[in-house]
Every structure is written in structure tokens, then in C-alpha cells.
Amino acid sequence: MRLNQNILLMGKKVVLVPYTSQHVPRYHEWMKSEELQRLTASEPLTLEQEYTMQRSWREDADKCTFIVLDAEKWQAQPGTTEESCMAGDVNLFLTDLRDPSLGEIEVMIAEPNCRGKGFGTEAVLMMMSYGVTKLGLTKFEAKIGQGNEPSIRMFQKLHFEQVAVSSVFQEVTLRLMMSEPERQWLLEQTSHVEEKPYSDG
Numbered sequence: 340m341r342l343n344q345n346i347l348l349m350g351k352k353v354v355l356v357p358y359t360s361q362h363v364p365r366y367h368e369w370m371k372s373e374e375l376q377r378l379t380a381s382e383p384l385t386l387e388q389e390y391t392m393q394r395s396w397r398e399d400a401d402k403c404t405f406i407v408l409d410a411e412k413w414q415a416q417p418g419t420t421e422e423s424c425m426a427g428d429v430n431l432f433l434t435d436l437r438d439p440s441l442g443e444i445e446v447m448i449a450e451p452n453c454r455g456k457g458f459g460t461e462a463v464l465m466m467m468s469y470g471v472t473k474l475g476l477t478k479f480e481a482k483i484g485q486g487n488e489p490s491i492r493m494f495q496k497l498h499f500e501q502v503a504v505s506s507v508f509q510e511v512t513l514r515l516m517m518s519e520p521e522r523q524w525l526l527e528q529t530s531h532v533e534e535k536p537y538s539d540g
Contacts, residue, residue, distance in 0.1 A: 465532055
């Protein structure tokens with residue numbers, strides 16, 4: 340999605356930056372992990388296919404993605420590369436043509452030493468806030484593998500409710516409707532987030 344290619348979102352624990360070609364080699368290394376392939380229902384890609392995928396994320400109007408950086412690491416010393424601070428990614432899919440107000444959200448904290456620190460929670464809140472304020476979204480869905488208990492619990496803490504279970508795909512669908520109280524809660528949770536200009540490289 341071109342809309343987010345020139346912005347950076349600064350949170351307390353994480354910084355969200357657009358997915359650019361400089362992030363691809365590290366991302367490619369992550370996705371060699373069988374555990375991550377299983378949790379994200381992904382097939383391994385070649386490095387060239389990963390670069391093609393990154394370009395499609397930038398060009399396609401129905402996908403919005405940010406790379407999640409470890410904020411503390413990123414701010415520790417000037418000149419630190421984004422690649423060395425990468426923790427995961429967070430995505431929105433706007434794939435329901437009948438309902439442009441619905442976004443499917445997913446998050447992956449790929450770096451093992453970044454898990455269990457609240458990075459995924461803050462990244463999801465920041466992405467939902469972006470979806471509500473910039474993309475006009477009023478509903479969110481998350482589809483999570485049945486065995487991924489930490490992710491299911493995280494989304495439930497963020498007020499998502501389970502609406503479906505697919506034994507065929509072995510996944511649970513959770514949904515959050517953005518009523519006015521939910522919207523206010525979300526904006527309060529993300530009131531600390533700063534939007535800054537971003538330039539690739």
C-alpha cells in the first residue's frame with residue numbers, strides 16, 4: 340500500500356516502518372523457520388520471490404504492512420540499521436470487496452528474544468489505530484492457528500471475540516467491532532504514538 344510508504348509510527352516499545360527492500364534479507368531468514376511457517380501458514384519462498392512479494396505489498400491497495408522494530412534497540416545509538424532492530428511485522432488485508440470497512444489483521448514477532456515483551460500487543464494497537472484513523476476501518480478480524488494460544492490470548496485481551504472455528508484450516512477467527520466506546524479506548528491506548536516522515540535508506 341503506497342499510503343503508508345513515507346510514514347513511521349513511533350510507539351513506546353516498537354517502531355513501525357514501511358516494509359522496504361532493505362528488510363527483505365532478514366525477513367527471508369525468519370521465514371526459513373519451520374515454526375514460523377506453521378504459525379503463519381506460509382510456504383518457504385526463494386529470496387527472489389521474497390523481493391517480489393515485498394514489491395507487491397508496496398503496490399497493492401488491499402495490503403498494508405509495517406515492519407516492527409525494537410524501539411529501545413533502534414534508539415540506542417545513531418546509525419543503527421533497521422535490519423538489526425527488526426522484531427517482526429504487522430499486516431492489514433482489505434480483501435472483502437463487499438465491506439471496505441473490514442480489515443483482517445495479523446502480527447508476527449519473529450525474533451525469539453523479542454517475544455513476551457508486549458511488542459505484538461503494541462504493534463496491533465498501533466496498526467488498528469492506523470486502520471481506524473487513516474483507512475476508515477470499523478471492524479477487524481484475526482485468523483489464528485488453533486494451536487497458537489499466545490496469539491489467541493493476546494487478541495482476546497484486546498477485546499476481540501471468537502466468532503468461528505475452522506477444523507479444515509485448523510484456525511480460529513476472532514472479531515472486533517469498533518463501537519464508539521471501543522474507538523475511544525483504542526485511541527486512548529495509542530495516544531502516545533507519534534507519526535513521523537520516513538525515507539527509505
